[in-house]
Amino acid sequence: SGNNDSNATTTDGSGGTTVGTTMSGGEMADKIVFYNSGGLSSDPGTKKNIQRFQDETGIKVEVNEVPWSNLKTSLTTNWRNQSSQIDAFNGPTWWLADFVNAGWIEPLGLPDAHMNKFPESLRSLVTFDGKTYMAPQLGKWGTYLYDKKVLSQAGYDAPPDTWDDVLKMGSDLGSGNRSAFGFTWANKDVFMFKQFLYQAGSQLFDDSNKPTFVETGKKVFNDFLLPLREQGLIPDGTSSMGEGGVGDTFIAGNLATVESWTPLGSRVLGSEGWDESRLGSAKPPKGPSSRATFQDANGVAVSAFSKRKKAAKKFAKFMSTTESSKTDMLVEGNPSVVPEVYESSEVKEKYPADLVEDMKFNLENAKSETYLAQPQVDNFLSNQITPALLGDKDPEKALKTARDNIVGLYQDIGVL
Amino acid sequence: MAEVTLEELVKEFDDVVAVDGVSLDIPDESFTVLVGPSGCGKTTTLRLVAGLERATDGTIEIGGEVVNDKRAYERDIAMVFQNYALYPHKSVEENMRFGLEQQGTDEEIIEERVADAAQLLQIEELLDRRPSELSGGQQQRVALGRAIVRDPDVFLMDEPLSNLDAKLRVQMRAELNKLHDELDTTTVYVTHDQVEAMTLGDQIAVMDAGEIQQVGPPTFVYENPRNMFVADFLGSPSMNFLEGDLRRDDGEFLLDIGPVEHEVPAGYHDALEGYDGERVVLGVRPEDVTLRPDGIPVTVNVVEPQGEKTVLELALGDETIKASVDPGVAVESDDRVSVEFDRESVHYFDAATGECLNFTSEDEPAVDSDSTAIAGGSEA
C-alpha cells in the first residue's frame, strides 16, 4: 500500500500505516513501537531494560504485547502489507532466515565491538551475508537440573553423566508420583528431537540446505527417545504440560531431574521448599558426540518498513548491551548472552556457582541452526515424529517421510 | 360406561374463579348441553373434564373413577375447541388422522373414518389443504371432524357449529344427532344457540357465574325455569318481566303492575299462597303474548320482521314488552293494539330472590338418555 508519500497529519497513538511523519535518515524519532511476545509482566527483565532505555534516551517505547502463539502471524500480516506499524520486535532466532529472505527486517549495523562480546555460535545465528539482523537479548537452552534430595534418597551423590546413565539410573529415581526425567521441549517435539540430534553430532540440514537427519535421527529414537518412554522415565502427559508445566512439576518434587528452559534455575530457588542445597545443576549428560544442547536465543530486530529505524536500531543495540543483559539476568533470571556477565559479582552473588558455571558452559557450547521455511519444516517433522514417539510409526519410515516432504517443499520454493 | 360426575368442582385462575362449585351428573350415553352467558365458565368446565386444567377443588369422575389427577391424554376424550386449535402445519386430513394415529388405529380404519367424516362434514375437497387456506366455517368443520373420527369415552364440544351458516348448522345438527344415536357416546356440548340447546340435548345445564342454575330436559327447563336468570336466559327474544305488588282480593290474586292489574290464573294460587303484599314478578314469554281483540291495550313501538316470525315491541304504560307474532300479521309502528297473556304459560317470581314461585321440582322428569320422546333424536 502506498504509504511512503503519505502526508497525513501525525497523530499520537500507534495508528496505522500512515501515522507519523516519515523520518528521514538522520532524524531520531521520539518513540518507537515494539512488539513483545507475550505480556511484559511476565518479562520483568525486558520491562526493566525498556524503562532504562526510555530514561536514558528520552525515546518512548510503546509496547504492543502480542500473545506468543500469534506473534509471528501478527508480524507477517503487517509486513506482507508493508505496514510500518512495527518498528522493532523481539523473537527467536529461528524466524530470522525467513524474515531476512523476505526482506522484512533491517540490518542493524551493529559495530563489531558490540557483536564480538557474544560467542561465535550466537553471532552466526544472527548474521546473514555478513550483516547482523538481530541483537541477542537472552539465551535459551536446556539446562540440566536435578533434585539433590531425590538423588541422595536413591543413593546417588552425582547426576548422570551420560544418557546411558540417565536410562540406567531412571528406575531408581522414579517412584509413584515421581518420574526420573523431564524435559521442557516436551510439547515441541521438533525441538526435543533437535536437542538429541545435536548431541549425537548431527544437524537437520547440511550447508547446502539438504536434510541430513534420517540416519542419526533413527539412532536418536532407538537409543534415547523410545527407551525413555518405554521405561516410563518421563512423566505421562509432559507434552500437555508445556515448558512451564514441566518446570512446575520439577518444583513440586515430581521429577528427579529435568532438562529445562533456563530461567527455571532461578525460579526454583525462589520457590517454597527449595534452596541452594537442594538444587543441583550439571552440564547436560554427554550424548554420543557431545554435551552440546539446543540453543534458542531471543533477540531484538528492526522492521524494514519502520519509519523510525534509527531509534529502533538504537533500541536494539541498547537491549543487547552487557548492562542490559546483566540486568535481565538479575531481574528475571534469564541467562545472559554475554559471557562476561557471568563473571560479575552481582550475578555470582545471586546464583549458585555451579548454576552460573553451567549456564556459561551452555552459552558457549549450545548448538542451533537456522533454516528456511522453518514453520513448515517443523510441521513436517512434527507430523512424523509424534507418531514415531508414541510408537505408532516406525521411526525410520517417519523420518524418511519427513525428509521427502521437506525436500519437496524446498524444491517448490526454489531452495533446492 | 362413561358417565361423568362433577362434584363441587372449583377452578380458580389467580384471582378469577371461573368455575365455582359445579355439581353435575352426566349420565352414560347422554347428550348434555351446557349453556350460559359469555364468560360463565362453560369452556373451563369442559377443560376440567378433558383434563386440560387441574381442578382447584372438587372431584371429577369419569366412568365411576376419580380422574382429578389424570392428564388429558390419559382420559380418552375427544374435544372440539372453541377456537379450533388446528395444527397449522398439518393438512386437513393429517389433522383429522392424528388422534387415531395416536391410538394406533389400523390404517384402513383411519382412512375409512376420515373419509366418512369428511363426507359428512362436506370437506372432502379440502383434505389436502392447510388450515390457513380454509374459511372460518371450514376450519370449524375440520375441528369437529378431528373429534368425531374418534371413538372416545366422552365427546366434549365447545360451540362446534358457531361459525356455520344456518343451513349447514341444521344439517350438522342432524348429523351429530345421528352420530350420537349410533355411537351413544356420552357428550357434553356447549352452545349459545337456542335451537341446538333445545333439540340436541337429553339434558340442558344452565350456568351462570361459574355455578349451575338449573339442570333438566330442555323443554322442561324452558317451560319451568327455576329462577329469573334461567327464564331470562333461555328464549329469544327473552321473557317479559313485569314487576308489581301482589294483592289478595276476594280469594283472587291480583298483581298490580302499574298500567294494569293482572289477575293471577287459578292454577297458580297455591304457589303464590303467602306472598300477598310482596313484590312479585310476572314472567311471560313473547310467544305467549298474543294479539287478541279485547285484551290489554298497548301501543306498537317497533315492528321487527325476522323472517319466520315478526317481533313486536309494545309499550305497556312505562314498560316495554315484546311479542313474537306471525310474519303475516299486519301491524305497523304506532298502531294501538291489544294483547293477552297465555294463562297457562305465565310464571311468577319472588322479586327479591328471583326464585320461581310456581316451580316444583316434583314436576321434573328424570333424564333418560335413551328417550327421544322428550327431545332430540329427531332429524331437524
Next chain:
Amino acid sequence: MAEVTLEELVKEFDDVVAVDGVSLDIPDESFTVLVGPSGCGKTTTLRLVAGLERATDGTIEIGGEVVNDKRAYERDIAMVFQNYALYPHKSVEENMRFGLEQQGTDEEIIEERVADAAQLLQIEELLDRRPSELSGGQQQRVALGRAIVRDPDVFLMDEPLSNLDAKLRVQMRAELNKLHDELDTTTVYVTHDQVEAMTLGDQIAVMDAGEIQQVGPPTFVYENPRNMFVADFLGSPSMNFLEGDLRRDDGEFLLDIGPVEHEVPAGYHDALEGYDGERVVLGVRPEDVTLRPDGIPVTVNVVEPQGEKTVLELALGDETIKASVDPGVAVESDDRVSVEFDRESVHYFDAATGECLNFTSEDEPAVDSDSTAIAGGSEA
C-alpha cells in the same frame, strides 16, 4: 362519503377461486349484510374491501375512488376478524386503544371511547387482562370493541357475534343498531345468523360459490327469493320444495306433486304462463304451512320443540315437509293431521334452472339506508 362499489371482483388463491366476479353497490351510510354458506367467499370479500388481499381482477371503489392499489391502512376501515386476531401481548385495553392511538387521537377521547365501548360490551372488568385469559365470547367482544371505538369510513365485521349467547347477541345487536344510527358509518357485516341478517341490514347480499345471488332489503329478499338457492338458504328450517309437472287445466294451473295436486293461486298465473308441461318446483316456507282442519292430509313424523316454536316434520306421501307451529299445539308423532299452504306466500321455480318464476325485479325496492321502515333500525 364512503359508499363502496365492487365491480366484477375476482380473487384467486392458487387454484381456488374464492371470489368469482362479485359486483355489489354498498351505499354510503348503509348497513349491508353478507350471508352465504360456509366457504362461499364472504371473508375473502371483506378482506378485499379491507385491502388485506389484492384483487386478482375487478375494481373496488370506496367513496368514489378506486382503491385497488391502496393498502389497508390507507383505506380507513375498521374490521372485526372472524378469528378475533387480538394482539396477544397487549391487554384488552391496549388492544382497544391501539387503533385510536394510531390515528393520533387525543388521550381523553381515547379513554372515553374505550370506556364507553367496554361498558357497552360488558367487558369493563376485563380491561387489564391479556387475551389468553379471556373466554371465547369475551375475546370476541374485545375484537368488536377494537373496531367500534374507531370512527372509520367503513366498518367490516366478520361474524362478530358468533360466539355470544343469545341474550348477549340480542343486546349487542341492538347496540350495533344504535351505533349505526348514531354514526351512520357504512357497514359490511358477515353473519350466518338469520335474525341478525334480517334485523340489522338495510340490504342483504346472498353469496354462493364466490358469486352474489341476490341483493336487496332483507324482508324483500326473504319474501321474494330470486332463485331456489336463495329461497333455500334463508330461513330456518328452510323452505319446503315440492317438485312436479305443471298442467294447465281449464284456465287453472295444477301442479302434480305426487300425493296431491296443488292448485296454483290465481295471482301466479301470469308468472307461470308458458310453463305448462314443464317441471316446476313449489316452494313453501315452514311458517306458511299451517294446521287447518280440511287441508292436505299428512302424518306427523317428528315433533321438535325449539322453545319459542315447535317444528313438525310431516310426511306427505314420499316427501317430507316441515311446518313451524306454535309451541302450544298439541300434536304428537304419528298423529295424522291436515295442513294448508298460505296461498299468498308460495313460490314457483323452474326445476331446471332454479330461477323463481314469480320473481319480478320491478317489485324490488331501492335500498335506502335511512329508511327504517323496511327493516333494521329498531331496537331488538
Next chain:
Amino acid sequence: MTESQHSLRRRLDKLFVPLTVGPTLLWIAGIIVYPTAKLLWSSLFFTNPITGAKEFVGLRNFRRLLLGDGGSLLNPNFVSFTWHTIVYVGFSVSISFLLGLGVALLLNKDLKGRGWLRTAVIVPWILPYVMSGLMWRWMFQAQYGAINGVLMQTGLIGNKIAFLSDGTLAMMALIIADVWVFTPFIIIILLAGLQNVPEQLYDAAEVDGASRWSRFWNVTYPFLKPSILVALTIRIIFDIRALDLVWVMTQGGPGTETEVWASWLYRTAQVFNKPGEGAALGVVMLAVTFGIVAVLYKIFGETPYES
C-alpha cells in the same frame, strides 16, 4: 392527519422493502465483495513463502490440497485433517445440540428461579474463548488438572491420564470444551424458538391422546424447526472454522493429531506464509459448508405457518 403526512407515510411504505433490506445489503456488499474476491483470486496464486514472489498457478493449489504432490491418490494431510474435522464438528455439534435441546425444554417450563438458571447456563458462552480454552487445558492438565484429580480421588482411574498427549483423548478434550462453550448458544436459540409454539396446540394434542414424545414431534418440533435450522447451521458454520479453542488447547497437537481445517488453514496461510494454498482450503471449506447448509435447509427449511 394531514394530507402531506399521509403521502409521506405512503411514500415511506412504498420504500419499505428497499429501506429495510437496503442498508443490510449495502453493508454486507460493501465490506464483503473485496475480501471474497480476494479470497477466490488469491487461491489461484502461489506465493513463495521465502521470497514473496507471486505466480499464477490456476487450480494447482486445489489439486495439491486434495491430491497432494504425487504418490498417494489423495493428500494424506487432507484426508486426516478432514477426518479430524468431521469427528470434531460431528461430535461437538450433535452432543451440544441434544444437550441444548434438553436444557432449553427444561428451561422453557415455568420454573421458579428459572431466570437465574438461564443466566447460569449461559455463562460459559460469555467467557472469552481463549479463557475457556486455557481453562480446559488446565482442567485436562495431566498432573494437576481437575479432571485427573476427580477421577483419581473417586478411584475411577489408577493412573493419571495424559489427555492432551494422546490424539484421541485430545480430540475428546477439544469436543468437551467445545460443547461446554457452545451449548448455551443452542439453548438460547431454541429457547427463543420455543416461544413460538402456540400453547393451544398442546391442548389439542393432549386431547388427541398424544404422548409426551408425540407431542414433541407433532407440536413442538414443527414450530421449533426454523430455530433448529438456525441453531444447527450457525453451530456447524462456527465449528468448521473454529480456531480459538483448538489453537489455545492443542495447537493441533500432539503432532498433528487434532489438526482441523480451521487450524490448518490458519497455519498454512499465516504461519507457513502460503496464502494461496490457504485460500484454496478456504474455498473448499466454503463449498462444503454451503453443501451442509443446503442439506439442513432441506430437512428443516419448512416453516409451520407457511402454506
Next chain:
Amino acid sequence: MSTETSRFGRLTDSLGLDTDNEWPSVVRERLVSYGLLGLYVFVVWFPIYYILITSFKPTSDVLSLPITFFPHDATIQNYVDIFNNRPFEMYTLNSLIVASTTTVIVVTLGTLSGYTFSRYDFMGNKALLLSIIAARMIPPIALIVPFFQIMSQPPLIGGITGSLYDTRIALILTYTFFNLPFAVWIMKNYFDGVPESLDEQAKVDGCSTWEGFVKIILPVAKPGIAATAILAFIFSWNEFVFALVLTSSEQAQTLPIAVSLFVADDFVDWAHLAAGGMIAALPGILFGLFFQRYIVSGLTQGAVKE
C-alpha cells in the same frame, strides 16, 4: 397429614409449585427438572469453580498433589499482581463499546431486513438471502489479510485522520460484517413463526407497514431479537483473531487479547492466568447477571403463544 407429605409440601412451596392447581405429574416433572438443571449447572460451573479456586491459591498450592478442591491459604496476591500490571478497565471498556455497538447495528439491520425477507416476495429475495448467509460461510481466518488491508488503508473519504487500524471502529465494522448475515437469518426464521394475522390486524388498525412493524411485530419478536442480540454481543465479546490482527494497543484491544497475554511463550503461570482469566470473565458474568432480567424476559416474552 404425615410429616412426609408436609415436608414435600414445603419443598414444593419453596419451589413455587402450586400443588393445588397443578397436576401431580407436572409437579413431579418440575422437581425432576430442577434436579436435572441443578446437575447441569453444577457440571457446567465446575471448571469455572476450579479456575476460581486456582486463582486464589498460592502458586505452591496450585502445583501440589493431591489436588485440592477447597482452597486453604486463600490469597488475593494473584489478583493484586495482575491489577498492578494491566489496564483491565481499558480492555473492558473496549470490549463493551465494541460489542454493544456491534450488537445495536446488527440487531437493527438484522431485524429490519429479516422481517422483510420473511414477509415479502420481492425480486430474488431467496437468492439474496442465500448469498448473505453464504457470505458468512467463508472462514474468517481466510479473510484476515483482506481485512487487515482494508483497515490499514488510508480513508477513502477525507475528514477522518488516519486509517482504521487499531481503532474500535475497525473491530465494529468487522464484527458487524460477521454477525449481520446471521442476524438477518435468525430474525427471518423467527418472523416466519409469527402469524401474519398480526400484521393484518395492525393494518386494519391504521398502521402503515412501518408502524405495524414497530408497534406490533417488534414487541412480539422480542425473544428472537433477544437471541440475536445475545449472539451478536457474545460473538463480538469473544472474538480473538481479528482483534489480534487489527489492534495493537490498549486503545482498541479487547479482553480476549488481555487473557491471551497470560500465556507466555515458554511457561504458563496458572495461578496468575486463573486470576487474569477471572478478571477477564468478570465483566461478562456481571453483564450477564445485570441483564439477566432482560435476557430472560426478552427470550420468553413470546407473545405468539395464545
